[in-house]
Amino acid sequence: KECNEAHMGVSSSRRADPPQPDPPQPDHLLRYPLVLPSAHYGATLVGLPLEVEGDIALWLPMSPLLQLRRVHRRSHRLCHSTVAEAIIDDFSQECHAEEEDGSTFLFFVLRPRFETAQQFTRFVQLTRMAPYLLGCLLGPRDRCDVSLRGMGAVMALLGDAAASSDATPFPHITKLQFPKEGATHAAHLLRLVPSLEFAGFDDSLKSDECPAVAAALAQYCPRLKSYSGLDNCSVDDFRVMMTSHRDLTEVTIPWCVDDDSLLLPMVDLIPLGNVRRLRCLSRRITPTAAATLLQRCHSLLHLEGIPITREVLPTMIANAPRVETIVVGPNSTEEVVAALWNHYRHTLKELHFGDLQPSNEFYDNTQLNTQLHTLHFGYNNSLTDDQLIALLPKCPSLTSLNVACSHRLTNRAVGALLEHCPHLSKLYFGGQRGIDDVGVVAMARTLKLQLKELSLVRLPMTDQAVTEIAEHCRNIHSLTLYRCNGILLESTVRLLVTRCTSLRQLTLSGPTVTDGVLDDLSLH
Numbered sequence: 001k002e003c004n005e006a007h008m009g010v011s012s013s014r015r016a017d018p019p020q021p022d023p024p025q026p027d028h029l030l031r032y033p034l035v036l037p038s039a040h041y042g043a044t045l046v047g048l049p050l051e052v053e054g055d056i057a058l059w060l061p062m063s064p065l066l067q068l069r070r071v072h073r074r075s076h077r078l079c080h081s082t083v084a085e086a087i088i089d090d091f092s093q094e095c096h097a098e099e100e101d102g103s104t105f106l107f108f109v110l111r112p113r114f115e116t117a118q119q120f121t122r123f124v125q126l127t128r129m130a131p132y133l134l135g136c137l138l139g140p141r142d143r144c145d146v147s148l149r150g151m152g153a154v155m156a157l158l159g160d161a162a163a164s165s166d167a168t169p170f171p172h173i174t175k176l177q178f179p180k181e182g183a184t185h186a187a188h189l190l191r192l193v194p195s196l197e198f199a200g201f202d203d204s205l206k207s208d209e210c211p212a213v214a215a216a217l218a219q220y221c222p223r224l225k226s227y228s229g230l231d232n233c234s235v236d237d238f239r240v241m242m243t244s245h246r247d248l249t250e251v252t253i254p255w256c257v258d259d260d261s262l263l264l265p266m267v268d269l270i271p272l273g274n275v276r277r278l279r280c281l282s283r284r285i286t287p288t289a290a291a292t293l294l295q296r297c298h299s300l301l302h303l304e305g306i307p308i309t310r311e312v313l314p315t316m317i318a319n320a321p322r323v324e325t326i327v328v329g330p331n332s333t334e335e336v337v338a339a340l341w342n343h344y345r346h347t348l349k350e351l352h353f354g355d356l357q358p359s360n361e362f363y364d365n366t367q368l369n370t371q372l373h374t375l376h377f378g379y380n381n382s383l384t385d386d387q388l389i390a391l392l393p394k395c396p397s398l399t400s401l402n403v404a405c406s407h408r409l410t411n412r413a414v415g416a417l418l419e420h421c422p423h424l425s426k427l428y429f430g431g432q433r434g435i436d437d438v439g440v441v442a443m444a445r446t447l448k449l450q451l452k453e454l455s456l457v458r459l460p461m462t463d464q465a466v467t468e469i470a471e472h473c474r475n476i477h478s479l480t481l482y483r484c485n486g487i488l489l490e491s492t493v494r495l496l497v498t499r500c501t502s503l504r505q506l507t508l509s510g511p512t513v514t515d516g517v518l519d520d521l522s523l524h
Contacts, residue, residue: 130157131167138170138192145175149202152181159185162192171195178202178229183209187216196221201229210237218244226250231281235262242269249299250277258282260289267292277302283330291315304352307331308340317343325350328378334358342367350374357382363390370395373423376402385413392420400426404457410434411442418446425450430457440465444472455480455507462486470499480507487512494520 137158138146151158159182161167173193178186180202190196190213199217210233217224224245230237235256242248248271257263263285272278276299280290287309294300294312300320304327308316313336316323323344328337328351337356341348342365349371357380372395377383383406392398398421403409409432417424424447429435440461443451451473461484469476470492479500481487493512497503497520506521 130154130161131164134158134161135168138173141172144172146173147177148179148182149177152179155179155182155185158182159188162188167192169194174198176200183213187212190216190220194220195223197223197225199224199227199229203229204231205229205233207232207234210234214238214240217241221245223247226277228252231255239266239269242266242271246271247274249274250279251275252279253281253285255281258284260286263289264292267296270296272296274299276300278304278306280305280329287312287331294319301325303327305329308336309333310336313339322347324348325352327352328354328356330355332356334362338362338365341369345369346371348372350376352376353378353380355379358387360387360390363387366391366394368394370397373397374400376400377406379405381405381407384408385410385416388413389416392416396420397423399423400453402428403432404428404430404455407431407433411436411439414439414442418442423450426453427451428453428455429459430455431459433460436460437462437465441468444468448472449475451476453478455482456484457482459484460486463489463492466492466496470496474500475502476500477502478505479503482507482509485510490514490516493517497521 137148148155148158155178162185169192171194174195175198176189176193176196177200178189183201183205186199186201190199199213199221205213210230214230214233214237217227218240222245225247226249227241230241231252231254233241233254233256238254238257242251251270251272253263257266259282267289270293272293273296275297278293278297278300279302283305285307287307290306290308291312293306294315297319300323302325303316303320303323304325306312307329309331310333323340324347326337326340326344326348332354334356337353337358341351345367346369348369351372351374353376355378375395375398383403385408388403388406388409389412401417401421401424407430409429411434414435427443436459440456440459441464443454444465445468449472452475454469454473454476455478457480463486466481466487469479479496487493488511490512493508494517497506497517508517
């Protein structure tokens with residue numbers, strides 16, 4: 001009673017929020033110190049039920065927890081099993097409650113108890129908790145989509161646990177996202193997911209990391225349909241991937257396949273019949289090779305980086321009748337892009353212009369497209385108000401617009417955008433000296449709660465515009481206010497943080513980034 005209720009807040013089911021110590025304890029002491037004399041310490045713990053002892057252990061910082069292993073044999077077993085199981089139980093409850101991926105509890109509840117990632121990794125290693133973590137991350141049968149993002153600190157331990165001979169396979173996992181630091185240990189995890197259909201990495205793997213991952217995917221994951229992160233693989237790795245997986249729905253032609261002499265001999269190896277998404281990273285692929293690829297694509301929905309010229313256009317139209325996404329590749333002209341717009345006007349949902357900078361004729365000749373919801377003008381720095389205003393009435397279903405490099409736009413274009421596209425939820429602006437408080441306030445007051453993502457970079461806006469965003473756009477998830485030098489007041493950003501409680505990503509710069517703002521972020 002003396003230690004449990006007064007100091008520990010232990011309950012038989014879910015732990016209550018612990019009381020704050022008064023006065024504050026020094027860092028080197030326990031946050032919730034036991035009050036019993038040291039002579040009775042071991043006997044008291046031995047007398048407690050095992051689950052209560054595990055609950056107490058959960059509140060200990062790392063050093064006392066490891067010291068507890070030396071008290072007696074029972075506590076040694078506790079730190080190797082019961083502590084881990086209790087943590088995993090809390091881990092799974094927290095993830096279920098917040099409906100987040102597996103890193104929620106691990107890195108927002110457990111990880112902050114340790115000063116460094118190395119201490120946390122050491123804790124997992126000493127308590128032999130990696131198998132429990134692996135089972136909790138991949139084990140629940142109702143989770144077929146698993147993300148290991150942010151788990152680079154323990155990825156090596158998870159890989160070692162997966163490599164053990166008694167590791168249990170997880171046949172229900174169909175999608176697995178790895179952290180960028182986990183490439184060298186991904187092969188062990190891939191051995192346990194034979195039904196995997198998607199494997200992805202946060203960043204592209206280095207060229208020396210690709211062979212092991214490609215070989216593991218080929219050996220252990222025969223049902224693979226799509227992947228990401230192998231952009232830097234070698235020609236041999238690419239050939240292994242293509243010959244081992246005949247049901248791919250997404251294919252990325254890597255940088256190493258940079259001319260027709262390498263690509264054309266492998267066309268028959270690439271399973272293009274079921275491919276819905278085709279990406280080409282090299283800018284040296286000729287129209288001849290592009291036409292050869294498109295002749296074999298009969299289910300294509302997403303096309304990125306393929307050079308579509310006047311010679312290639314008929315082949316694409318004949319073999320890909322329902323394209324939904326086009327990222328304009330090299331050597332494509334505005335005449336070809338206009339023809340693509342008009343031909344796919346009933347199916348096209350996303351268009352990225354890339355390096356293309358169309359003239360006024362393009363905007364005048366395009367037809368109405370009621371399906372288009374995403375428009376990305378890429379590196380088009382010549383886009384004017386008149387050109388954008390001419391195009392907007394032809395895409396009334398637009399929800400996302402990116403004009404981050406179109407510096408010549410003004411408030412006039414913003415007014416037309418809000419008039420013709422009432423469903424906007426994502427906007428990206430950058431460097432427009434003609435878009436100030438008037439334009440930003442109009443966005444906030446018109447779009448209100450439907451605005452989810454807003455990026456404002458190097459705009460001449462002031463604190464008034466940010467206040468309007470805080471008042472009207474409380475459902476916003478992502479907000480970038482970078483190098484907007486007119487935002488000077490800390491109170492403005494603090495108002496934004498307290499009002500927009502749905503924020504998941506906030507990018508700030510300048511004098512408004514203060515300790516007070518960071519404190520408000522941690523609270524809200």
